[in-house]
Amino acid sequence: MALYWHPYLAELLRQDYGDRLIIEEEISLGDMPLRADLLLIRRDPEVSLPFPFSLLGERTLVEYKSPDDAATHDDLVKLEIYGLLYARREGLASRQELTLWLLASRFRGEMSRRDGAYLAGAQSMGRGVRLGSVDSFPTCLIDLTQLPIAAEMLPLLLVAKGPQERALVTFLVDHFEAYPQHLRWLQELHVQQLREVLAMKKLTAEQIGLDYEALLDLIGEERALDLIGEERALDLIGEERALDLIDQERILENLLQRQGEQWLREQLERRTQPPDTPASS
Known part of the structure; x- marks a missing residue:
């Protein structure tokens, strides 16, 4: 039977970063059955976090693709929609107040497209991590298989193949x-x-x-x-x-x-x- 990996990511993040992050799962984004995988809220934005968690915003919506799935442009579109719904629901004054993360072991096809979700100003922040903005939301694409083997990466590395x-x-x-x-x-x-x-x-x-x-x-x-x-x-x-x-x-x-x-x-x-x-x- 195939593993459902999403709860493992949440538990690993709670284990290693629960003192610095609030981790909420399956965040309802409206009346329709739209749910983001994770919402990460920094307990104290002034407390430093190791890379790549240093790229988290005060609030970050996370879309995670299990090792059996590949991330595609459609997932980036979906994450953008989730960001818009969440920002409206919470009444955020600026989209800069919400960061978007897309995590995957595999990326397939062209992720950023001008006729869809476009990762503007994309730049490499280190192995496996690209940072830019989608519709003014700070956005990270993280290839879990490219992250360095290090203690601070373990919650992410353990849910990758x-x-x-x-x-x-x-x-x-x-x-x-x-x-x-x-x-x-x-x-x-x-x-x-x-x-x-x-x-x-x-x-x-x-x-x-x-x-x-x-x-x-x-x-x-x-x-x-x-x-x-x-x-x-x-x-x-x-x-x-x-x-x-x-x-x-x-x-x-x-x-x-x-x-x-x-x-x-x-x-x-x-x-x-x-x-x-x-x-x-």
Whole structure:
């Protein structure tokens, strides 16, 4: 089942920037069912924020495209409309009081068009970030896959997929003691890359502080099994449950190698004999 990524972005922003930003989700913009993804409000505009959050206005409407979708010119048009509706609803004296952000892992086609939404005065503000204005609203287009791997970028990097995904996972695994709260998001959002990085570094999930019980609660048995591997599953969830989840022939071979043929025969005999029948010696 496809992930719905938007709540993860909101939670990651609350985790890292909740002391400096108010994060509101699905902002109603009128009587019609028009809802912007996020509204970010700076708690104190005088408090500095790291790049790219330094480009936030006092209020910023955010349109976020999940990794399965690509941002197009239509999304910029929609964001412009959201800005106009919000500014009118709130009675903003100037459009400069509202900033617009479009976040995506992929951008497709011509984003800025003079016959539609036009990003005037566009300039690069750093890797992955273009700043300009759309209909007098300060506007940022942010390519999440181009942002540098850095602590202040983690809420944005964790909701992206692309060429830097492996580098992000490696960074968090290498610094697992410094970023335990971020590391746990890899278990759900980037589980395949996490498994590959752990295998490459010859580490287990437990060695970097990932608790199996927490894994079960967060991502379920089957995905947790995919992360910890079959051998650890035998130890942690037992042979019977592992047999339900893993190909039975493979796991029987694994048991045979680990426990030996005699142990396996004894287990099979114990399970098949009638009650109160003594096991053979």
